[in-house]
Amino acid sequence: MTMDRRDISAQDILIVEDEADIRALVAGILQDEGHQTREASTSE
Amino acid sequence: MCQDNGVKSLTFSAFNRMTQQLNNQRDALVRERDVSEQRRQFSEAVLSGVRAGVLGLTESGRITLINASAERLLGLSAEAALDRPIEELLPEFGPAFARARESVINRAEDQIAYETQAGSINLDLRVASYLGARRDTGWVVTFDDMTRLVAAQRQSAWREVARRIAHEIKNPLTPIQLSAERLSRKYGPLLTEDRDVFDNCTQTIIRQVGSLERMVDAFSAFAQMPQPEFESINLIDLLTDVFFEQGVAFPAINFRRDGLWPDALPVRGDERLLTQAVTNIYKNAAEAVLREADEKDSSWVGAIDTLVIDQGESFQIIIRDNGPGWPMADVDRLLEPYVTTRDGGTGLGLPIVKRIVEDHAGTISLTPRSDGQRGAQVSIFLHMDATQIMQEEAAE
Numbered sequence A: 001m002t003m004d005r006r007d008i009s010a011q012d013i014l015i016v017e018d019e020a021d022i023r024a025l026v027a028g029i030l031q032d033e034g035h036q037t038r039e040a041s042t043s044e
Numbered sequence B: 001m002c003q004d005n006g007v008k009s010l011t012f013s014a015f016n017r018m019t020q021q022l023n024n025q026r027d028a029l030v031r032e033r034d035v036s037e038q039r040r041q042f043s044e045a046v047l048s049g050v051r052a053g054v055l056g057l058t059e060s061g062r063i064t065l066i067n068a069s070a071e072r073l074l075g076l077s078a079e080a081a082l083d084r085p086i087e088e089l090l091p092e093f094g095p096a097f098a099r100a101r102e103s104v105i106n107r108a109e110d111q112i113a114y115e116t117q118a119g120s121i122n123l124d125l126r127v128a129s130y131l132g133a134r135r136d137t138g139w140v141v142t143f144d145d146m147t148r149l150v151a152a153q154r155q156s157a158w159r160e161v162a163r164r165i166a167h168e169i170k171n172p173l174t175p176i177q178l179s180a181e182r183l184s185r186k187y188g189p190l191l192t193e194d195r196d197v198f199d200n201c202t203q204t205i206i207r208q209v210g211s212l213e214r215m216v217d218a219f220s221a222f223a224q225m226p227q228p229e230f231e232s233i234n235l236i237d238l239l240t241d242v243f244f245e246q247g248v249a250f251p252a253i254n255f256r257r258d259g260l261w262p263d264a265l266p267v268r269g270d271e272r273l274l275t276q277a278v279t280n281i282y283k284n285a286a287e288a289v290l291r292e293a294d295e296k297d298s299s300w301v302g303a304i305d306t307l308v309i310d311q312g313e314s315f316q317i318i319i320r321d322n323g324p325g326w327p328m329a330d331v332d333r334l335l336e337p338y339v340t341t342r343d344g345g346t347g348l349g350l351p352i353v354k355r356i357v358e359d360h361a362g363t364i365s366l367t368p369r370s371d372g373q374r375g376a377q378v379s380i381f382l383h384m385d386a387t388q389i390m391q392e393e394a395a396e
Helices: A020-032 B004-048 B068-074 B091-102 B149-191 B195-223 B233-247 B271-295 B331-335 B349-359 B386-394
Strands: A012-018 A036-040 B053-057 B063-066 B107-116 B118-133 B135-143 B231-234 B254-258 B264-268 B303-308 B314-321 B365-369 B376-383
Touching: A012 A020, A012 B254, A012 B271, A012 B386, A020 A036, B004 B264, B068 B135, B068 B233, B091 B107, B118 B254, B195 B365, B231 B233, B231 B271, B233 B254, B233 B264, B233 B271, B233 B303, B233 B314, B254 B264, B264 B271, B264 B376, B264 B386, B271 B303, B271 B314, B271 B376, B331 B349, B331 B365, B349 B376
Parallel strands: A012 A036, B254 B303
Antiparallel strands: B053 B063, B053 B135, B107 B118, B118 B135, B231 B264, B303 B314, B314 B376, B365 B376
């Protein structure tokens, strides 16, 4: 199965992760791929 | 006459009373003797039955009593111990005894390591005074063998540390690796010069993090080593396989079978774990021999001898090398995790062997070579599998 990159482009992604380093890193990687990100340290 | 009769009867009755009293007193004494004899026999039975070692000492510290547990724990016979001063016979007990004598409450406690022929044991020691029947004071020394408890405490403390360290190290490894990968992906293509330096650096980070991760995995794998899965195996086949494998792995070393090996050693065991245990012992011996070879001239040949002794219901595998011997006096510590005297040693080789052997209800001991030659010796005691032996006999 192949997925067209455009299919998943410009998604708005919420990242919930308590470790700030990992949160920033995941956000960075997703932004590299062209996504929008929002961050939260807890689910509350 | 009448008065005379009166006096007589008075004398008689006084005499009778006196005999009665004497009788009563004698009976009381006999009863008391019986009771004290019963008590003595009871104390003796208690002393011979308890697991704790008990020593009775005179005021000055001469041994007047030693119970069966004390004889067994200390590896002493009563004949050898009785009437000897405790500081002379058991110098390890000296400090506690001295402190008890100096103390106002005439008590002292101590934890000591005591050397027996079978190895070092940990004893929990208590010294207290008592007042004897003739107002003389004496001392009672009681002690318990804490060796297994101490070892279990160390093991469980160590396992907890291993778990925590594994967890704490592993956590930051993922972001380090992902960051390096991201740098390489995002900026690698943009670089116009020194691209190879950049690639080398990022790849080094990724590779080293990978090896750190494997080390941590091995580390926590030991902390939670798998439970063995028992099946019927012939240990002599397993030993033969490992013996030849190691011979190929270390061509500079002369691997020798010492004496005849039996055809079969039926055991209930986990083949993979037992193979690992035997391999670790050979590797350890081979490394010692190779270190020795560095010190000697080229005519010296390293040798590892393997002896299998069939003892009917159990057997012994003895593997000995002609290396420098064990590096420390307290050899048993080498069976504890992370005790190593080698650069680059993980300190896990022998503890893994110990775990595996003990999981198979066996024991392991590290000693100098029993034939008196220079070198180290590992002996493993294991039990034969009785059902397999019976099946074989039935088949014959």
